[in-house]
Amino acid sequence: xxxxxxxxxxxxxxxxxxxVTACKxxxxxxxxxxxxxxxxxxxxxxxxxxVSVACMHCSDAPCAAVCPVDCxxxxxxxxxxxxxxxxxxxxxCFYACPFGAPQYPQQSAFGVRxxxxxxxxxxxxxEPTHSEAEYVKYGANRVADGKLxxxxxxxxxxxxxxxxxxxxxxxxxxxxxxxxxxPQTWGWQAAYGxx
Amino acid sequence: MSETTVSDVQRRRRRSLLWSLAxxxxxxxxxxxxxxxxxxxxxxxxxxxxxxxxxERATNPRSDMxxxxxxxxxxxTTQTGPYVTNTMISNVGETWRQFRMGPLITYGAWLLGxxxxxxxxxxxxxxRIRLEHGRSGKTIERWKFYERCVHWFTAGxxxxxxxxxxxxxxxxxxxxxxxxxxxxxxxxxxxxxxxxYLGPAFSVGLLLLILMWVRHNIPNKVDLAxxxxxxxxxxxxxxxxxxxxxxxxxxxxxxxVFVFGLIVSxxxxxxxxxIFGQTRETMALAQAAHAITSLLWIGFFFGHAYIGTLGTEGxxxxxxTGRVDVNWAKQHHDLWYEEQIARGxxxxxxxxxTAKTGAGAxxxxxxxx
Ligand code: HEM
Ligand code: SF4
Ligand code: SF4
Numbered sequence: 001x002x003x004x005x006x007x008x009x010x011x012x013x014x015x016x017x018x019x020v021t022a023c024k025x026x027x028x029x030x031x032x033x034x035x036x037x038x039x040x041x042x043x044x045x046x047x048x049x050x051v052s053v054a055c056m057h058c059s060d061a062p063c064a065a066v067c068p069v070d071c072x073x074x075x076x077x078x079x080x081x082x083x084x085x086x087x088x089x090x091x092x093c094f095y096a097c098p099f100g101a102p103q104y105p106q107q108s109a110f111g112v113r114x115x116x117x118x119x120x121x122x123x124x125x126x127e128p129t130h131s132e133a134e135y136v137k138y139g140a141n142r143v144a145d146g147k148l149x150x151x152x153x154x155x156x157x158x159x160x161x162x163x164x165x166x167x168x169x170x171x172x173x174x175x176x177x178x179x180x181x182x183p184q185t186w187g188w189q190a191a192y193g194x195x
Numbered sequence: 196m197s198e199t200t201v202s203d204v205q206r207r208r209r210r211s212l213l214w215s216l217a218x219x220x221x222x223x224x225x226x227x228x229x230x231x232x233x234x235x236x237x238x239x240x241x242x243x244x245x246x247x248x249x250x251e252r253a254t255n256p257r258s259d260m261x262x263x264x265x266x267x268x269x270x271x272t273t274q275t276g277p278y279v280t281n282t283m284i285s286n287v288g289e290t291w292r293q294f295r296m297g298p299l300i301t302y303g304a305w306l307l308g309x310x311x312x313x314x315x316x317x318x319x320x321x322x323r324i325r326l327e328h329g330r331s332g333k334t335i336e337r338w339k340f341y342e343r344c345v346h347w348f349t350a351g352x353x354x355x356x357x358x359x360x361x362x363x364x365x366x367x368x369x370x371x372x373x374x375x376x377x378x379x380x381x382x383x384x385x386x387x388x389x390x391x392y393l394g395p396a397f398s399v400g401l402l403l404l405i406l407m408w409v410r411h412n413i414p415n416k417v418d419l420a421x422x423x424x425x426x427x428x429x430x431x432x433x434x435x436x437x438x439x440x441x442x443x444x445x446x447x448x449x450x451x452v453f454v455f456g457l458i459v460s461x462x463x464x465x466x467x468x469x470i471f472g473q474t475r476e477t478m479a480l481a482q483a484a485h486a487i488t489s490l491l492w493i494g495f496f497f498g499h500a501y502i503g504t505l506g507t508e509g510x511x512x513x514x515x516t517g518r519v520d521v522n523w524a525k526q527h528h529d530l531w532y533e534e535q536i537a538r539g540x541x542x543x544x545x546x547x548x549t550a551k552t553g554a555g556a557x558x559x560x561x562x563x564x
Contacts, residue, residue, distance in 0.1 A: 020273075032276035033276060037272045039271070039281055040271040041260050042259075042270075043270065045256070046256040047257050049257070049260050062292040066291075066296065068363045069376065069383050071376070085377075085380070088384045088387050089387075090387060094278060094475065096292045097285075099283075099285075100278070100279070100282065106277075107278070109467070110391040110392055110468070111387070111466065111469065184261060
């Protein structure tokens with residue numbers, strides 16, 4: 001069984017925001033909610049690098065561990081999904097997540113946030129596959145069609161890789177061997193541990 | 196004539212063609228050199244930022260960047276939204292998760308269990324503290340109507356806040372196995388709503404309690420003697436003196452209501468109003484302070500509630516009817532009783548007052564404090 005992972009190759013990312021735009025448009029993600037974002041470090045300085053960040057679908061997911069209503073589940077492909085019908089919008093998964101992935105439609109007094117929303121690896125949610133309810137709550141289900149996340153497919157420089165972790169790391173290993181330098185599998189330690 | 200015009204047109208075309216070619220050629224050679232201009236100004240920017248590539252620079256900017264990212268340094272992102280963060284990786288989350296799912300839940304459960312066990316043990320060993328001379332049949336006013344209102348409002352909201360708060364913390368391990376995920380999520384949704392709206396009102400109740408009763412809670416020498424005598428519970432036959440409130444009640448006031456109240460209210464406020472740009476670090480710290488203090492407070496509360504009801508005969512009626520039996524007053528708060536009598540308070544027959552009990556009836560005929 002494949003174990004789905006994301007990897008963003010910072011040597012290739014050119015901060016073009018195509019992944020962000022693809023995600024927004026594919027899932028009709030509302031304003032203020034961002035399932036994927038590009039973070040530029042040392043902007044305009046030597047050593048500047050950008051990385052596209054979204055939910056990494058962690059092996060031992062901190063979000064799932066702290067959720068008071070236990071609404072997360074991991075699919076057979078290792079994709080971390082959650083049930084919006086159960087979510088109470090407590091914000092705990094947002095505090096626990098290393099990548100700032102969980103998002104909410106509201107931020108208001110008395111802790112009112114609405115239902116948590118995050119990257120689904122384009123794998124929909126607990127509603128029936130390709131149903132209207134699934135699309136409205138979780139966005140498109142591309143994985144069910146045998147497709148990979150649109151952000152990675154859209155990436156012009158192929159900096160953002162998505163798919164079976166073994167294949168992704170093979171591609172990345174070949175790149176590092178060819179170009180030299182140290183590998184920088186950013187976020188993998190935090191998301192997937194040492195495996 | 197027509198020949199000359201044709202050749203004129205052709206000549207002009209040829210000339211513009213040549214000029215265009217020359218322009219394209221010269222631009223194609225000149226434009227790439229703009230890179231040098233960029234590099235030049237770029238170097239100046241770097242020099243300004245003191246981050247040049249020169250040999251005087253000790254570390255590699257690329258490694259610096261990754262080190263910074265690992266340490267939670269912030270970057271730049273074009274995305275905007277209330278929950279969009281500009282750190283690539285946050286280190287507080289995993290620590291907070293380990294703390295909440297580990298020691299907090301484990302030791303929290305043990306703490307509450309131990310506090311309950313202690314109360315049961317005290318009851319089993321020492322039993323209920325009886326009125327030694329029975330009831331006198333006469334009562335004296337102890338708490339005014341408005342004081343009882345504030346007390347019961349605060350106490351009631353404390354219990355509701357404790358139940359809804361503990362449900363969030365322990366619901367997953369205790370309630371989900373019993374009710375299932377759907378039912379628990381529905382309950383937790385309401386619980387969160389109640390907790391978050393009642394919380395600030397509870398804080399106001401605390402403030403009123405403090406303003407109302409701080410004058411009864413100034414510590415003095417009598418309290419020391421009271422502690423030495425074990426508060427009259429643990430050492431039988433000793434009757435330590437006490438004013439309106441005894442040493443134990445003063446500890447509940449200062450440690451419970453004041454210190455715990457302050458910590459829980461401030462941390463609760465930070466959690467409840469995530470609209471002032473609090474970072475995830477702040478929220479995690481606030482949650483830790485809120486939960487630890489709440490657990491200690493609930494444990495302490497078990498003791499307070501036990502002593503006020505089952506533990507002491509004749510104590511509860513002071514907070515329900517506002518009046519206590521004269522013998523209870525003499526036994527537990529002798530100095531206060533003497534003071535009241537000296538001030539001209541007249542004990543009244545129990546029946547007369549119970550008949551009139553109700554809104555404010557307890558204060559009839561009593562001198563105001
Ligand atoms: C003083 C006013 C209070 C405010 C403003 C307040 C607010 C909050 C907030 C916002 C949360 C986070 C969860 C959520 O969004 O529902 C929370 C959790 C909690 N509160 Fe309070 N609260 C207050 C008083 C209390 C009291 C008196 C207790 C118990 C004696 C208590 C016990 C708890 C517990 C145990 C949690 C759960 C922590 C967790 O699940 O990790 N709170 N409170
Ligand atoms: S990246 Fe965040 S939201 Fe995604 S699985 Fe990991 S902890 Fe959960
Ligand atoms: S916000 Fe929703 S998904 Fe996140 S921890 Fe709270 S209940 Fe669970």
